[in-house]
Amino acid sequence: MIEARNIHFTYPNGVEALSGVSVEVKTGEFMAIMGQNGAGKTTLVKHINGLLKPTKGEVLVNGTSTKKVSVAKLSREVGFVFQNPDHQLFCETVEEEVAFALRNFNFSKQLIKKRVTWALNLLSLTQYRQTSPFMLSGGERKRVALASVLAWNPDIVILDEPTIGQDHQQKEKLRQFIVQLNTQGKTVIIVTHDVEFVAECNPRVALMVQGKILADGPANKILTNRDLVAQASIVPPQISQIFFELSDQDLPQDIINVYDARDVIIKRLEAST
Amino acid sequence: MAIIETANLTYTYPGSTRSSLQDVTIEIKKGEFVVLTGPSGCGKTTLCRCFNGLVPHFYGGELQGDVTVTGLNVTQQAICDLAQHVGLVFQSPENQLFALSVEKDVAFGLENLGIPRDEIQKRVDWALRMTGITNIRERAPHELSGGQQQRVAIACVLAMQPDVMILDEPTSFLDPVGAQKIFDVISRLNKDLGITTILVEHRLDLAGKFANHVIVMDEGKVMLDGEPRGIFTSEDARLIGVGIPKATRLYQVLREKGVSLKRIPMNPEEAARSLREVLTLD
Structure with a gap:
């Protein structure tokens, strides 16, 4: 469980990035944090693994204040994948990169081998095992960064913009994988601008504006609320836009997924014949 | 008139055993708005690097076939000469900002x-x-x-007001409204100033409506090349993993269930219009 209690954070240059955020994420939840550039999304999640400590207020991860433990210790529980993969990749081969943290956590050689193989396979990177991460495309580098964190199987997984540079199939795989993590009781928090990805996953959504949480609730309620969405600089999912245009047709307004939309329309056509 | 032409372009990065581009032959006309898409690692960025000479002049490697941009043969021009005609916005902005x-x-x-x-x-x-x-x-x-x-x-x-502007996922870090604004700016420059625009993008829901030419690549090859409406609804595009706009996808899943809309929608407005026809039929 993650609890942020009225946290404030001011960067050394004086910019207040968080101005009173309180949020509770239960174990096994899947939450998406969305909102305008500069709203404080990344700043907020950096508090969960202790990279940043609140200027005021406190963050508790499984009951312990992040002020009392080191990032090194917290990172075993909280895996963090950065927005820009180039900020975290540095090894000579993809395999080395994925094994690095495992070595630091003192995993056995055998287990390291097993976990690396598993993670590379999961993210379709097996063919690049011996390749330098810097020879890969942007989307592939992003997946190496994901693999290197998922490999140590943290209880809380934070993904900052995980869908950048990913094609549709990779996104679908990522979605299925997040669902799988959830069923294993892991907590997943993503920071994203990708409304269509969120529409397909339908997680809990927190909208941030200017260092505060503006709204918090299920994706199909939040993303179909035109006022909230506009305040957070988000474009509603296409399916929601279609249903909004047809609002005079007495159709439900909380539809964001293609298949739900299809079913509603077919049901309606069947009823009228 | 073609502003960019490639003929049987094949390219391999130094030290790589696999060609990143394989027999690519395309033609881009002056003033077009091209969306270049395909699975990650398919060669989109490499192809863009051929247009401003970074491939092969900066990256080295082995290039076969021809690339002509604004009438200049890329393999025989210095990058600095090409830069006056072709502007490239990199995927990762940090790689090009330094001042x-x-x-x-x-x-x-x-x-x-x-x-x-x-x-x-x-x-x-x-x-x-x-x-x-x-x-x-x-x-x-x-x-x-x-x-x-x-x-x-x-x-x-x-x-630089270039003749050709290439943007490699230029809005990946932007919020949707910010991305929309950038796409509007790009589209306006394309229309008003006639700058030929090549946009590498996965998010076709945002970018698709501006394009009048779509190129889909997979494993270094050009798989589909043509006008957007046909490509977005082709089964091939979906199999390659192209994220077609949800409005178009709704048309497809309805058709699978026997509900046909009159026109293939490219955006939510068109989808709503077609759906209204079906819903108010009875």
């Missing part, structure tokens, strides 16, 4: 061309205004957020 202020970064390319001071000032102001970053002109690019850096990178290329 200590936004303004200096935007002015850099123009200074190198020896353009008079007044003209530089004018063009920098214009580029900053077009991308909405006038208020951060004094800030250091490395202190900005990812989204703001992307705007600066676009401004740098815009200021």
Whole structure:
């Protein structure tokens, strides 16, 4: 469980990035944090693994204040994948990169081998095992960064913009994988601008504006609320836009997924014949 | 008139055993708005690097076939000559920003061309205004957020007023409204100034509506090449993993269940219009 209690954070240059955020994420939840550039999304999640400590207020991860433990210790529980993969990749081969943290956590050689193989396979990177991460495309580098964190199987997984540079199939795989993590009781928090990805996953959504949480609730309620969405600089999912245009047709307004939309329309056509 | 032409273009990076581009033959006409898409690692970025000469001049490797851009044979032109015709906005903005202020970064390319001071000032102001970053002109690019850096990178290329502008996922760090604004700017430059635009993008829901030419690549090859409406609804595009707009996807899943809309929608407005016809039929 993650609890942020009225946290404030001011960067050394004086910019207040968080101005009173309180949020509770239960174990096994899947939450998406969305909102305008500069709203404080990344700043907020950096508090969960202790990279940043609140200027005021406190963050508790499984009951312990992040002020009392080191990032090194917290990172075993909280895996963090950065927005820009180039900020975290540095090894000579993809395999080395994925094994690095495992070595630091003192995993056995055998287990390291097993976990690396598993993670590379999961993210379709097996063919690049011996390749330098810097020879890969942007989307592939992003997946190496994901693999290197998922490999140590943290209880809380934070993904900052995980869908950048990913094609549709990779996104679908990522979605299925997040669902799988959830069923294993892991907590997943993503920071994203990708409304269509969120529409397909339908997680809990927190909208941030200017260092505060503006709204918090299920994706199909939040993303179909035109006022909230506009305040957070988000474009509603296409399916929601279609249903909004047809609002005079007495159709439900909380539809964001293609298949739900299809079913509603077919049901309606069947009823009228 | 073709502004970019490739004929049987095959390219392999140094040290690589697999060709990143295989027998690519395409033609892009002056003034077109091209969306270049395909699975990650399919060769989109490599193809763009051929258009401004980074491939093969900077990256080395082995290139076969021909690439002609604005009438210049890329393999025989220096990168600096090509740069006056072709502007490239990199995927990761950090890779192209280096000056200590936004303004200096935007002015850099123009200074190198020896353009008079007044003209530089004018063009920098214009580029900053077009991308909405006038208020951060004094800030250091490395202190900005990812989204703001992307705007600066676009401004740098815009200021050069190139014939061809290539943008490699230029809005990946931007929020949807910010991305929409950038796409609107790009589309306006394409329409008003006639700048040929090549946009590498996965998010076709945002970018698809601006395109009049779509190229889909997979494993270094061009798989589909043509006008957007046909490509978005082709089964091939879906199998390759192209994220077609949800409005178009709704048309497809309804058709699978026997509900046919009259027209293939490319955006939510068109989908709503077609659905209204079906819903109010009885």
